Amino acid sequence: MHSFSITLQYIFTGIAVGSIYAMVALGFNIIYNCTGIINFAQGEFVMLGGMFMITLTTTWKLPSLVAFPIAVALVVLVGVGFERIAIHPLKSPSVLVLIMITIAGSILIKGVAMFAWGKEPCYLPHFSSETPINFLGATILPQNLWILGCLAAVVIVLAWFFNRTLVGKAMRACAHNRDAARLVGINVKQMVTLSFALSAAIGAVAGIVITPIILMDYQRGAMLALKGFGAAILGGLGSGPGAVVAGLLIGVLESLGAGYISSHYKDAIALVVLLGVLFIRPAGLLGSAEIQRLKKF
Amino acid sequence: MLNVEGLTKEFGGVVAVNDLSFEVREKQIKSIIGPNGAGKTTLFNLLTGLLPPSRGRISFLDTNICGLRPHVIARMGVSRSFQNVEIFDNMSILENVMLGRHCRTSCGAVSIALRRRKAVKEEALIREEALRQIEAVGLDADPHSSPAALPFGKRRLVEFARALATSPRLLLLDEPASGLNMRETEQVAQLIRKIRDSGVTVMLVEHDMSVVMEISDDVLVMDYGTKIAEGKPREVQKNREVIARYLGRSNEYAKNPKP
Amino acid sequence: MKKHVPLALFVVIVMGLPVLLKNPYYIGALVFVGIYSLITISLSLVLGYAGQISLGHAAFYGIGAYTSGLLTTRWHVSPWFALACSMVITGILAYAIGKPVLKLRGHYLAMATLGLGEIVYIFFNSAVDLTAGPSGFGQIPRLAIGGLVFKDDIRFYYLVWFTVAVLLALVLNIINSRIGRALRSIHGSETAANAMGVNTASYKIQIFVFSAVISAVAGGYYAHFVTFISPTTFDANTSILLVTMVIVGGMSNVWGAVLGAALLGTLPEYLRRFGDYDILVYGAIMMVIMMFAPGGLVSLAGLVKQKFVGNLSREPAA
Ligand SMILES: Nc1ncnc2c1ncn2[C@@H]1O[C@H](COP(=O)(O)OP(=O)(O)OP(=O)(O)O)[C@@H](O)[C@H]1O
Ligand SMILES: [Mg+2]
Numbered sequence: 001m002h003s004f005s006i007t008l009q010y011i012f013t014g015i016a017v018g019s020i021y022a023m024v025a026l027g028f029n030i031i032y033n034c035t036g037i038i039n040f041a042q043g044e045f046v047m048l049g050g051m052f053m054i055t056l057t058t059t060w061k062l063p064s065l066v067a068f069p070i071a072v073a074l075v076v077l078v079g080v081g082f083e084r085i086a087i088h089p090l091k092s093p094s095v096l097v098l099i100m101i102t103i104a105g106s107i108l109i110k111g112v113a114m115f116a117w118g119k120e121p122c123y124l125p126h127f128s129s130e131t132p133i134n135f136l137g138a139t140i141l142p143q144n145l146w147i148l149g150c151l152a153a154v155v156i157v158l159a160w161f162f163n164r165t166l167v168g169k170a171m172r173a174c175a176h177n178r179d180a181a182r183l184v185g186i187n188v189k190q191m192v193t194l195s196f197a198l199s200a201a202i203g204a205v206a207g208i209v210i211t212p213i214i215l216m217d218y219q220r221g222a223m224l225a226l227k228g229f230g231a232a233i234l235g236g237l238g239s240g241p242g243a244v245v246a247g248l249l250i251g252v253l254e255s256l257g258a259g260y261i262s263s264h265y266k267d268a269i270a271l272v273v274l275l276g277v278l279f280i281r282p283a284g285l286l287g288s289a290e291i292q293r294l295k296k297f
Numbered sequence: 298m299l300n301v302e303g304l305t306k307e308f309g310g311v312v313a314v315n316d317l318s319f320e321v322r323e324k325q326i327k328s329i330i331g332p333n334g335a336g337k338t339t340l341f342n343l344l345t346g347l348l349p350p351s352r353g354r355i356s357f358l359d360t361n362i363c364g365l366r367p368h369v370i371a372r373m374g375v376s377r378s379f380q381n382v383e384i385f386d387n388m389s390i391l392e393n394v395m396l397g398r399h400c401r402t403s404c405g406a407v408s409i410a411l412r413r414r415k416a417v418k419e420e421a422l423i424r425e426e427a428l429r430q431i432e433a434v435g436l437d438a439d440p441h442s443s444p445a446a447l448p449f450g451k452r453r454l455v456e457f458a459r460a461l462a463t464s465p466r467l468l469l470l471d472e473p474a475s476g477l478n479m480r481e482t483e484q485v486a487q488l489i490r491k492i493r494d495s496g497v498t499v500m501l502v503e504h505d506m507s508v509v510m511e512i513s514d515d516v517l518v519m520d521y522g523t524k525i526a527e528g529k530p531r532e533v534q535k536n537r538e539v540i541a542r543y544l545g546r547s548n549e550y551a552k553n554p555k556p
Numbered sequence: 557m558k559k560h561v562p563l564a565l566f567v568v569i570v571m572g573l574p575v576l577l578k579n580p581y582y583i584g585a586l587v588f589v590g591i592y593s594l595i596t597i598s599l600s601l602v603l604g605y606a607g608q609i610s611l612g613h614a615a616f617y618g619i620g621a622y623t624s625g626l627l628t629t630r631w632h633v634s635p636w637f638a639l640a641c642s643m644v645i646t647g648i649l650a651y652a653i654g655k656p657v658l659k660l661r662g663h664y665l666a667m668a669t670l671g672l673g674e675i676v677y678i679f680f681n682s683a684v685d686l687t688a689g690p691s692g693f694g695q696i697p698r699l700a701i702g703g704l705v706f707k708d709d710i711r712f713y714y715l716v717w718f719t720v721a722v723l724l725a726l727v728l729n730i731i732n733s734r735i736g737r738a739l740r741s742i743h744g745s746e747t748a749a750n751a752m753g754v755n756t757a758s759y760k761i762q763i764f765v766f767s768a769v770i771s772a773v774a775g776g777y778y779a780h781f782v783t784f785i786s787p788t789t790f791d792a793n794t795s796i797l798l799v800t801m802v803i804v805g806g807m808s809n810v811w812g813a814v815l816g817a818a819l820l821g822t823l824p825e826y827l828r829r830f831g832d833y834d835i836l837v838y839g840a841i842m843m844v845i846m847m848f849a850p851g852g853l854v855s856l857a858g859l860v861k862q863k864f865v866g867n868l869s870r871e872p873a874a
Contacts, residue, residue: 038663086843094850095662096609100803101846103796107839115833222792226674229667264682271671271678278668279656345751371753379751385744387808388737396737400753406762409733410726420733463753 018251024228043225049207079200620775692786806852
């Protein structure tokens with residue numbers, strides 16, 4: 001292969017994985033905007049999405065098209081349940097308490113997943129054929145196209161939801177100013193629950209499409225979450241477009257880094273980016289330099 | 298003792314303090330008044346180093362304190378209270394006030410960890426001084442209890458005691474009477490006088506005009522970050538512009554209290 | 557002196573426990589509790605006193621263990637000297653890391669420390685030439701004083717708990733001093749602390765480095781006690797476990813840190829029959845404590861005491 005097509009190959013792979021980071025980052029942002037919480041259990045939503053899909057299609061033999069929405073719905077249930085049980089009842093919790101509760105939630109979900117699906121990675125067949133498509137000397141797996149398609153769908157749906165629907169606009173109002181939103185009659189607590197539902201759904205979609213490529217096991221979620229958070233920070237915490245661009249960017253960087261530098265340190269690349277951004281420009285590349293946000297913590 | 302020249306602070310587009318110059322002389326009570334958002338708290342934040350100024354010069358006891366970090370300025374003898382009382386609810390009242398003594402003490406971690414005699418002695422002195430300040434501000438509450446449950450007025454007193462425990466040369470008080478009832482306000486006014494009489498210079502931001510006019514030696518009026526008048530309380534009260542821009546507005550407010 | 561009663565009591569219990577627990581197996585478990593306690597005590601200063609979240613302390617624990625382990629096995633440095641080196645190296649690294657990290661707050665700080673811990677973990681796994689990678693390495697020599705080699709559990713038990721007692725004594729002195737108050741003031745309100753003359757940035761970094769150095773000691777002890785180390789001991793789960801211990805015990809109280817380490821450190825022993833599913837119990841404990849007693853078990857004890865003592869002292873007045 002030409003070095004050009006090798007690079008292209010890395011970029012394609014990177015974009016696919018990056019789409020997943022982008023979706024995880026979107027999930028982080030939705031909850032963060034609405035509540036100021038970073039949900040450390042975000043990665044577990046992704047893992048659950050993949051796991052439910054596996055059970056529904058392989059054990060229950062449901063067709064993918066039917067299993068997909070069911071898997072998403074199940075993860076949404078988990079997300080909403082988690083919020084209702086663990087976060088909803090709290091009165092003015094400190095940041096530390098919130099962090100620890102979402103971590104506890106992630107541990108619990110992980111534990112249950114291990115109980116239900118065991119420790120071995122589980123396999124999900126590709127959505128369509130596994131024959132790679134040739135493109136300028138590089139190859140693309142059809143599954144990668146599915147991933148990109150899902151990201152596009154998620155972005156379009158979110159854009160429509162936040163800009164065109166009343167509920168979406170109400171959520172944006174919450175993100176902007178919670179007290180003012182409450183004053184104009186928005187039920188903020190409901191919005192919080194909804195934000196968990198929405199971000200669980202996005203996580204689930206990400207988990208379902210990525211599982212055929214990376215396989216899924218009960219502790220896969222943590223690393224995906226950390227990298228997704230890196231994307232959220234790089235894009236400017238709370239910024240939707242930022243999350244997408246940064247997610248793709250981190251995916252590509254990681255893939256190039258793994259190819260040209262060292263595959264051992266592949267996972268470290270996203271983390272180094274995360275730390276670099278936090279140290280140098282906490283508002284993110286695309287976020288407004290509104291340091292005030294940071295101070296709210 | 299304090300000399301401010303051309304002090305300016307911009308937040309993005311907002312000019313919170315605009316080319317402000319004034320002087321505070323030793324052992325006087327200087328009041329800063331002005332409507333909400335005039336930049337009074339910002340001025341205090343600049344003087345104590347909590348915010349870096351955009352331009353200008355602040356000299357305290359003939360040294361330039363611009364750009365110094367807040368703990369250094371505190372050590373030089375500038376202390377303050379906060380508009381919305383910032384005391385440490387995770388410590389007892391006594392410990393809050395003892396913390397004020399921090400910048401006047403110096404025992405290091407090693408001598409403290411080993412309980413060297415020097416450290417034990419210093420700790421005793423800190424405690425003694427803190428108890429003295431608690432008494433001086435007239436706070437009657439169990440010093441070992443948490444300040445979290447105290448009524449607002451007493452929380453203010455804890456903050457005063459803490460500020461006094463730093464042995465300040467200059468004390469900045471940000472609206473010390475807001476949220477207090479009339480009796481408490483009178484007490485605070487007395488206290489401020491007492492503090493001044495003990496040799497501490499006081500800068501006071503206050504909306505309660507009766508307090509300001511009663512105890513200040515000098516009044517500075519600000520609006521939109523700029524100085525619009527300065528002088529003796531009587532003079533300022535008669536100043537046309539002040540009446541028009543500030544007192545007039547508050548009269549309006551008095552007539553029609555709903556915002 | 558009333559102040560010294562708890563510490564004296566603690567020493568008596570620590571001395572007496574091995575006599576009561578004849579089973580050497582339990583002694584081994586208590587060695588680990590001691591090692592954890594070293595970290596949780598120092599971590600509680602960072603977390604509970606200064607209010608700075610660190611989800612990456614396993615990294616310092618690991619750096620301590622690896623430095624000490626590598627120096628002794630590869631370069632045949634004497635174990636005590638290796639331990640001292642690991643403290644210095646970890647301290648320097650913690651300073652370099654803490655300088656930028658401690659400018660962050662809340663969620664950012666939590667994620668940054670988590671990320672740093674993860675990077676160190678990846679390094680342990682990937683720098684195969686140095687660390688032997690995921691499989692780890694063994695034959696780390698034991699600590700010894702003169703002819704006394706700390707080779708069985710009971711000897712090591714006394715070594716570890718002696719260290720814990722010393723640390724506790726020092727830390728108890730610190731927390732009831734101007735430095736302890738300065739740390740707590742940072743937690744209470746950083747702005748006010750600054751304005752009252754506390755150099756908050758400097759205290760934050762000092763306490764962070766201190767706790768990293770103590771974690772390195774714990775790591776060194778671990779290496780020389782188990783004589784084998786591999787990366788999984790120092791992963792993010794360990795960082796989270798350490799924070800959980802501090803919080804479950806009660807983060808604004810050093811005794812809580814010991815209590816948390818003792819409870820969660822021995823939990824695997826009670827949960828043996830649950831096998832791998834102990835993770836569920838951990839999660840549940842953590843969740844319940846955070847939801848219903850964010851001040852930890854010590855705060856519950858305090859509440860009970862207050863109720864009783866409060867009622868007693870109030871009755872005559874009423
Ligand atoms: N950290 C900040 N960032 C941006 N703008 C600020 C900041 N602090 C203050 N401001 C702005 O500066 C202006 C002056 O505010 P400041 O708090 O100093 O007023 P003030 O005179 O103390 O008012 P009040 O009487 O209500 O206390 C206001 O317009 C305020 O919005
Ligand atoms: Mg103000």
